[in-house]
Amino acid sequence: MxxxxxxxxxxxxxxxxxxxxxxxxxxxxxxxxxxxxxxxxxxxxxxxxxxxxxxxxxxxxxxxxxxxxxxxxxxxxxxxxxxxxxxxxxxxxxxxxxxxxxxxxxxxxxxxxxxxxxxxxAGNAVTEDGAGSDVNAMAATAERDSGGYVLNGTKSFVSNAPEADVLVTYAVTDASAGFLGITAFAVPRGTPGITVGPTLRKTGLHACPAARVTFTDCRVPGSLRLGAEGQGGAVFQFSMAWERACLPAVYLGSMEDQLGRTAAHVRGRRQFGRSLGGFQAVSHRVAAMRQRLDAARLLLYRACWLLDRGRPEADTAIAMSKVAVTEAAVANGLDALQLFGASGYLTETGVEQRLRDALPGTLVSGTSEIQREVIARGEGL
Structure with missing residues (x-):
């Protein structure tokens, strides 16, 4: 090793x-x-x-x-x-x-x-207001047409939608087939029948714009179907394995930067005649931030290693790493804010922004609750 x-x-x-x-x-x-x-x-x-x-x-x-x-x-x-x-x-x-x-x-x-x-x-158009984590409950449809499909439906929380040139979307092609009735498509933004709504105002991740996207009699050629008809559920699961494994690495990086800034702050900030870092209540909180970060990093690296090798235990490892990284990002964000004190609450320091950016991590790409279900299944429960 x-x-x-x-x-x-x-x-x-x-x-x-x-x-x-x-x-x-x-x-x-x-x-x-x-x-x-x-x-x-x-x-x-x-x-x-x-x-x-x-x-x-x-x-x-x-x-x-x-x-x-x-x-x-x-x-x-x-x-x-x-x-x-x-x-x-x-x-x-x-x-x-x-x-x-x-x-x-x-x-x-x-x-x-x-x-x-x-x-x-590119923007990912899968989530719907009425479906959320239950992908099998999506209402968007794709009906066969000469040489392709006609898409109808609305997707919510489409990351990058306001700037996207192509939308990867999923729609029901056979309502009676459940998981096997979903099909995936790559839809160029200029295709007639696409309406992108206003940018959604989010708490954080502001540079990643999101919006609702509506498809109205939107004709997509068969050449832009991803996989076979009815394979969309499998396509989505495959891409989510990559997203759940790799995307949280962004938070590892932000936590490393955050921890370095926090440690420097408590070393330099003096209260009651000595540096903040000299107080055990402060130093132990910084130690906990390091422990969470390094533990989460090891889990994520292992999950990606297993994914690269196609190992069957990768799904459980990915779920564990996603929970560990995203929940550590929120916990470390709260600790950093506390240790910076009032200055951390000011937007100009960027401390509160790291926390706001961390909050959606436990929701996107499958909530922490969904990931724990995956982990439990790995234990035969």
Whole structure:
């Protein structure tokens, strides 16, 4: 068992860290009305993030899950806010992975090539107001038409929707078939019948814009179907394994940056004649932050390693790592805010932003409760 990254991994991580940090230097705190910009997206693309796990044949990095997670972790540490690397992760994992493994033909290759270069931004349209975690309850439909399908329905909380050039969406093609009645599609933004609603005002992750998307008699050619008809449930599960394994790495990076800033603050801040770090109540809280972070990191690396090897225990490991990382991000965010005191509550310090960005982590890509169900099933319960 070797815990040292390879020289190649170190080089990639260092390159991403330097490029992202320099490219986004001086970015001010974000408001809910300030989503990502194309210049910021270009910075992430130039760092190799938007195509990290996409095939080299379309300009991607051809990386596996663990190496992809390492780059997302580096981006999470280099960015002052979590929204932009989160947006990249949604683009890459929830959208790029299903196109990579289930798409066929020139049209799909063109989309992948654009996604890898950063010219194409992808959004994942699966969640519905009436379905939530119950994907089998989705109401959007896709009916066969000459040469393709006609989509109807509304998706909510579509990450990147306001900026997306392509939407990976799922719809019911056979209502009587349950899990086997869902089909996946890649739908270009310019397709007639797509309406993107206003940007949703979220508590955090502001640079990752989200909106509702409505499909009204939207005709999609069969060439843009992902996988076979009725395979959408399996396509979704496969892409979610990658997203649940790799996306939380963004939080590992943000927690590492957060912990470094917090430790520096309590060393330098003096109260009652000595540094805050000299008080056991403070030093033990910092120690707990380090323990949560390192434990979560080990679980995530192991989960990605198992995913790369196609091991059957990967599903349980991924569920454990997602719970550990996202709940640690919230707990560490609360501790950092407490240790910074009143200054941590000011938006200009960025301390409260790390906490706000962490809050949705326990909800997206399957709630903590859903992950614990997966873990319980792994124990035969």
């Amino acid at each position: 070797d815990f040292d990254p390879t020289p190649e991994q170190r080089e990639r991580v260092d390159r991403v860290t330097e490029h992202v940090r320099n490219g986004l230097a001086g970015t001010p705190p974000r408001s809910p009305d300030e989503p990502l910009t194309r210049d910021e997206w270009r910075t992430m693309a130039e760092a190799g993030l938007t195509g990290a796990c996409l095939p080299a044949s379309v300009g991607g990095g051809g990386l596996g899950a663990l190496d992809t997670a390492l780059l997302l972790e580096a981006a999470g540490a280099a960015c002052d806010h979590g929204g932009l690397p989160f947006a990249v992760a949604a683009h890459l994992l929830a959208c790029g992975v299903p196109l990579r493994d289930f798409g066929r033909g020139d049209a799909v290759d063109d989309l992948l090539r654009g996604m890898a270069s950063g010219e194409v931004v």
